[in-house]
Amino acid sequence: MKIKDIVNRDLVNLQNCDQEPIHIPGSIQPHGFLIAITKETWEIRFCSENVIDFIGLSHKQLLGKKITEIFDDIFFGKVIQCKDYAVGESKLIQGKIEDKEFDFTAHQNEDVIILESEIHIDNTPKNDLFDMSKQFMDYMEDSHTLIRLCELVASGIKKVTDYDRVMIYRFDKDYNGEVIAEAKQDKLESFLGLHYPHTDIPVQARELYIKNLLRVIGDVNYKPVPIYTIDDSENQNLDLSCSVLRSVSPIHVQYLHNIGVGATLTISLIHKKKLWGLVACHHYSPKYLHYETKLAAKLQGHFITSQIEIREQNEQYATSQKLHQAVDDLISRKFSADRNSLKDIVIDSNVLQLCKAAGISILIDKKEVYKSGLTPADGDIQKLAEYVKHAIDKEQYATHFITAELPDFKNITASGIAGINYHALDKTSNSCIMWYKPETITEVKWAGDPNKAIEKDKNGLSPRKSFELWGEKVKNQSIPWSQPDLIASSNFANFLQKHLGYIFLAEEEEKQRQMTEILKEVNSELENINWISTHDLQEPLRKIQIITSYVLSVENTLSEASYEKLQKINKSANRMQALISDILRYTKLKASTEILESVDLKNIVTEVIQEVDDALEAKKANIYISDLPEMSGIPFLLAQLFLNLISNSLKFADATRVLSIHIVQEGIIVKEEQEYYKISYTDNGIGFNKDYNELIFKIFSRLHSVAEYPGSGIGLALCKKIMKTHKGFIEAQGIPEKGAIFYLYFPVSKNS
Numbered sequence: 001m002k003i004k005d006i007v008n009r010d011l012v013n014l015q016n017c018d019q020e021p022i023h024i025p026g027s028i029q030p031h032g033f034l035i036a037i038t039k040e041t042w043e044i045r046f047c048s049e050n051v052i053d054f055i056g057l058s059h060k061q062l063l064g065k066k067i068t069e070i071f072d073d074i075f076f077g078k079v080i081q082c083k084d085y086a087v088g089e090s091k092l093i094q095g096k097i098e099d100k101e102f103d104f105t106a107h108q109n110e111d112v113i114i115l116e117s118e119i120h121i122d123n124t125p126k127n128d129l130f131d132m133s134k135q136f137m138d139y140m141e142d143s144h145t146l147i148r149l150c151e152l153v154a155s156g157i158k159k160v161t162d163y164d165r166v167m168i169y170r171f172d173k174d175y176n177g178e179v180i181a182e183a184k185q186d187k188l189e190s191f192l193g194l195h196y197p198h199t200d201i202p203v204q205a206r207e208l209y210i211k212n213l214l215r216v217i218g219d220v221n222y223k224p225v226p227i228y229t230i231d232d233s234e235n236q237n238l239d240l241s242c243s244v245l246r247s248v249s250p251i252h253v254q255y256l257h258n259i260g261v262g263a264t265l266t267i268s269l270i271h272k273k274k275l276w277g278l279v280a281c282h283h284y285s286p287k288y289l290h291y292e293t294k295l296a297a298k299l300q301g302h303f304i305t306s307q308i309e310i311r312e313q314n315e316q317y318a319t320s321q322k323l324h325q326a327v328d329d330l331i332s333r334k335f336s337a338d339r340n341s342l343k344d345i346v347i348d349s350n351v352l353q354l355c356k357a358a359g360i361s362i363l364i365d366k367k368e369v370y371k372s373g374l375t376p377a378d379g380d381i382q383k384l385a386e387y388v389k390h391a392i393d394k395e396q397y398a399t400h401f402i403t404a405e406l407p408d409f410k411n412i413t414a415s416g417i418a419g420i421n422y423h424a425l426d427k428t429s430n431s432c433i434m435w436y437k438p439e440t441i442t443e444v445k446w447a448g449d450p451n452k453a454i455e456k457d458k459n460g461l462s463p464r465k466s467f468e469l470w471g472e473k474v475k476n477q478s479i480p481w482s483q484p485d486l487i488a489s490s491n492f493a494n495f496l497q498k499h500l501g502y503i504f505l506a507e508e509e510e511k512q513r514q515m516t517e518i519l520k521e522v523n524s525e526l527e528n529i530n531w532i533s534t535h536d537l538q539e540p541l542r543k544i545q546i547i548t549s550y551v552l553s554v555e556n557t558l559s560e561a562s563y564e565k566l567q568k569i570n571k572s573a574n575r576m577q578a579l580i581s582d583i584l585r586y587t588k589l590k591a592s593t594e595i596l597e598s599v600d601l602k603n604i605v606t607e608v609i610q611e612v613d614d615a616l617e618a619k620k621a622n623i624y625i626s627d628l629p630e631m632s633g634i635p636f637l638l639a640q641l642f643l644n645l646i647s648n649s650l651k652f653a654d655a656t657r658v659l660s661i662h663i664v665q666e667g668i669i670v671k672e673e674q675e676y677y678k679i680s681y682t683d684n685g686i687g688f689n690k691d692y693n694e695l696i697f698k699i700f701s702r703l704h705s706v707a708e709y710p711g712s713g714i715g716l717a718l719c720k721k722i723m724k725t726h727k728g729f730i731e732a733q734g735i736p737e738k739g740a741i742f743y744l745y746f747p748v749s750k751n752s
Contacts (some may be wrong), residue, residue, distance in 0.1 A: 005226040024237040028245040033117035042067050046238050050225045059228045071095050078585045082106045082113045084182045088242045107242050116245050121651050145312035150181035151379045153300050158183040160296045163281040171279040206275050211241045214298045218288035263287040267301035271308045337506040342370040347655035355485035357435035366430040376412045387420050387433045395424040400480040418584045419478030423493035433493050437478035439499040599635050603627040608642045615650050621659035628665050641722045644715040649683040660684045675748040682741045688734035
């Protein structure tokens with residue numbers, strides 16, 4: 001059987017370390033040994049070279065053997081149970097080899113189960129489960145903020161592990177770390193408040209911290225122990241992401257040498273499935289921990305993660321309560337329902353204090369600006385609102401770094417503004433409210449220059465060696481908008497949105513009131529004109545008719561020209577009399593409030609035909625009437641409707657053929673959830689072009705000259721008005737030289 005080691009010998013340097021496969025180093029730290037067993041055959045597939053130092057058997061003797069040849073059946077049963085573990089989950093199991101007991105940390109990975117045993121450490125934790133639980137309760141009682149809790153946990157972990165220094169890091173969104181709590185030996189310099197650049201922990205290392213929540217380096221000067229496997233296939237690797245003995249990157253070892261650390265313990269702080277921070281324990285000489293000591297420290301870290309959201313929410317809640325009360329106080333004020341109230345709102349200091357802003361602006365309909373405090377120019381406010389609405393497309397948007405997120409608006413920062421908090425006030429126009437924060441120049445204390453994460457010396461590139469305090473002045477940024485700031489401003493924006501609705505409604509009501517007043521005046525004038533038209537004008541018109549008729553009947557001395565002129569005067573007077581009569585009928589219909597009654601439509605049409613029997617006889621017209629419905633209507637208006645239609649057919653009859661009229665019920669149709677009787681009125685007159693299907697119903701509209709076809713142009717307009725009075729409607733379709741069809745739609749009432 002041929003065997004080989006799986007050590008990753010790819011050259012790693014600071015130019016390619018971000019691509020280093022640190023999860024498959026092919027080696028372990030020497031304070032323990034590793035065995036990996038296949039889940040399919042239960043054979044030992046991988047084994048560390050130093051196994052002989054612990055159990056007296058070499059890796060060559062172990063590789064390829066079944067686990068039952070080395071361990072007893074009891075241990076084998078425990079190993080089988082590992083198949084049920086979740087990937088990454090580890091458990092402690094005991095086993096014997098030739099009467100020698102070993103503690104193994106076991107976890108499964110892909111097709112193997114990995115067993116790791118560390119050297120026996122005689123420093124079991126003094127705290128039992130009761131003491132640990134009591135300690136957690138003390139943490140709960142003695143801390144009201146997250147920072148205070150982290151301080152207590154750092155002290156607790158130092159007490160349990162006895163490391164020289166315990167620090168708790170919190171990462172920002174870019175994974176730069178800040179030391180927010182620290183417990184240390186008195187003689188050591190404090191690192192509290194220092195910042196460490198994200199380059200100190202590469203991306204792949206952060207990913208491993210999420211998979212494996214605890215990592216120990218017992219001695220940074222260790223010599224890696226290679227892992228061997230059976231050489232029966234190419235590219236064999238063993239994923240050690242969740243291993244407790246995994247050998248670390250040589251770049252990281254160099255980094256630890258540079259800061260003078262001899263041993264480390266790192267605990268991941270995971271919040272919402274992301275790396276929130278780390279507990280970093282440093283010892284300045286080699287140090288190894290018992291399994292239960294590591295577990296106790298790990299539980300302390302887990303306690304922090306369990307409290308992160310609760311503590312942050314509690315802190316935000318206290319602030320939110322104050323801001324919520326401030327919003328309520330503002331909303332309870334009685335602002336007038338006009339645009340002057342917007343001036344009062346922007347100058348109210350309480351509105352600024354809602355989110356600790358220095359300026360505020362309200363933009364209405366893209367152009368009207370109300371503002372106070374530290375704000376951009378009106379034109380910049382309009383451009384900024386337009387950009388956020390369309391380019392960013394969010395109803396709420398906030399930034400404390402305008403130059404980075406909105407580079408097109410760097411000119412705004414010239415006026416001292418670095419942060420904006422935008423809220424849209426409607427979805428259609430560009431109305432919005434914006435709060436502004438000034439630039440706040442701050443100094444960040446870094447543990448060494450973050451721009452020199454890599455240094456060059458006589459040996460080439462290496463991790464930074466300088467960790468001296470380095471101050472960086474941060475410009476062009478404001479104090480960030482906190483979550484309570486955003487919630488309070490959002491609540492006030494919702495109030496302002498409603499308040500604007502009241503303003504616009506009041507303005508619309510005022511417009512309607514003014515329009516109503518104007519309409520009343522116009523209607524009054526129209527009534528006066530109507531009175532003059534239908535009464536005062538009729539008297540002189542009757543005199544004209546009487547005089548011209550008398551002269552035409554008794555005067556024989558008139559010349560032929562004078563006689564024709566008098567005839568024209570008499571005809572014009574008669575036409576004017578008919579027009580006045582039609583106007584009077586139209587206005588009476590407009591004011592009609594008669595109650596609908598049950599009518600037989602066929603009877604009404606029959607009576608109308610009898611009324612115009614002479615005119616129909618003169619034209620030798622034929623009329624066909626089908627069964628028509630009984631319905632609700634106003635009898636005299638329905639009679640006027642069909643009288644106008646028949647008169648229209650008689651007037652526009654085609655002289656080349658006999659006039660034929662059909663009045664037919666075509667059934668019941670449904671439009672917009674309303675049932676209608678559909679009645680067609682068809683004639684074979686001269687017809688009209690389809691372009692005039694709507695125009696013919698407008699009052700005084702004419703398609704022909706008075707000389708060709710006399711009339712007032714009111715008849716069909718009157719028909720439309722009658723249909724509207726009956727809550728129905730009328731449509732027309734004309735075909736030149738063939739005739740016209742009018743469709744009458746009467747609503748079907750419940751009593752019909």
